[in-house]
Amino acid sequence: MEILHSNIIGEGEPILILHGFLGMLDNWKTIGTKYADEGFQVHLIDQRNHGKSFHSPQFNYDVMVADLNRYMSHHNIPSATVLGHSMGGKVAMLFACKHPEKVEKLLVADIAPKYYPPHHQDILNGLNAIKIREIASRQEADKRLAAYIGQVGVRQFLLKNLYWVEKGVLDFRFNLEVLSERMEEVGENIGTTDFYAGPTLFLRGDKSEYITDSDMMEIKKHFPNATLETISNAGHWLHAENPKQFLSKSIPFIKE
Incomplete structure (x- = not known):
């Protein structure tokens, strides 16, 4: 295990x-x-x-x-x-x-x-809309996320999860697919x-x-x-x- x-x-x-x-x-x-x-x-x-x-x-x-x-x-x-x-x-x-x-x-x-009723949908929609493998910088990720999330502090909190998988390839540390599917469990x-x-x-x-x-x-x-x-x-x-x-x-x- x-x-x-x-x-x-x-x-x-x-x-x-x-x-x-x-x-x-x-x-x-x-x-x-x-x-x-x-x-x-x-x-x-x-x-x-x-x-x-x-x-x-x-x-x-x-x-x-x-x-x-x-x-x-x-x-x-x-x-x-x-x-x-x-x-x-x-x-x-x-x-x-x-x-x-x-x-x-x-x-x-x-x-x-x-x-607690589900209340993270806007955040998850924004994260999923970034299409992380298509972008080449944290600045670009922030720009795309800003269309969904206005608060700079929330975006910074989320984008702390970005890391370089290899040169030129960004990804999130959290499992966005499962967390999006299982969001109701959090409440x-x-x-x-x-x-x-x-x-x-x-x-x-x-x-x-x-x-x-x-x-x-x-x-x-x-x-x-x-x-x-x-x-x-x-x-x-x-x-x-x-x-x-x-x-x-x-x-x-x-x-x-």
């Missing part, structure tokens, strides 16, 4: 970090380095069909939980703090519910345990009876609508020891938009 690709930094108790949809481990390098400086061994992980991890036609939360379980066994990690953002947050939640003995603490960044919820009683911290951006005040009842149903903190001046990419506050709220929780 294939093992997820990761970048491991620092020494100490392990923290596993899971990126969001169409992301990669590099998105968490700044935060991960700070955690390592605080005395932790940080595992920045590429999930299946993302980054440098393996591509597979199977893509849902159950297989991603199994990937993480296999990763921990491979690296001899009996238990860890698990942090996930967006799609990675759903993986982290489900993993904690299915393997509570392997999760010391759970951190969930800007996602709630509820169903799926954890099971109605899934439950994790360990220490849990939900973090949301004050400009994001992914976690609302009314979601707290559902959060508490699945995670009775959960608290919710809000990061100011931040949207869905709260760790990138306000890293200082993200760290100031998460480090004390991890260390306590």
Whole structure:
């Protein structure tokens, strides 16, 4: 069985970090380095069909939980703090519910345990319209993507996934075909009876609508020891938009 690709930094108790949809481990390098400086061994992980991890036609939360379980066994990690953002947050939640003995603490960044309707179609349409093998530069990819996605920051986030397969040939690291076909899986919820009683911290951006005040009842149903903190001046990419506050709220929780 294939093992997820990761970048491991620092020494100490392990923290596993899971990126969001169409992301990669590099998105968490700044935060991960700070955690390592605080005395932790940080595992920045590429999930299946993302980054440098393996591509597979199977893509849902159950297989991603199994990937993480296999990763921990491979690296001899009996238990860890698990942090996930967006799609990675759903993986982290489900993993904690299915393997509570392997999760010391759970951190969930800007996602709630509820169903989200598909909302990445414009992004996927734009990525598919680029026809990546026909272009010769990142600038050209950005220009084509701009016709679908106006926000420069979102385009930069997506185009981080570009790499040179060989001289003159660009491609995406993520598995665009499978992710386009299986996009609905990203919005799926954890099971109605899934439950994790360990220490849990939900973090949301004050400009994001992914976690609302009314979601707290559902959060508490699945995670009775959960608290919710809000990061100011931040949207869905709260760790990138306000890293200082993200760290100031998460480090004390991890260390306590």
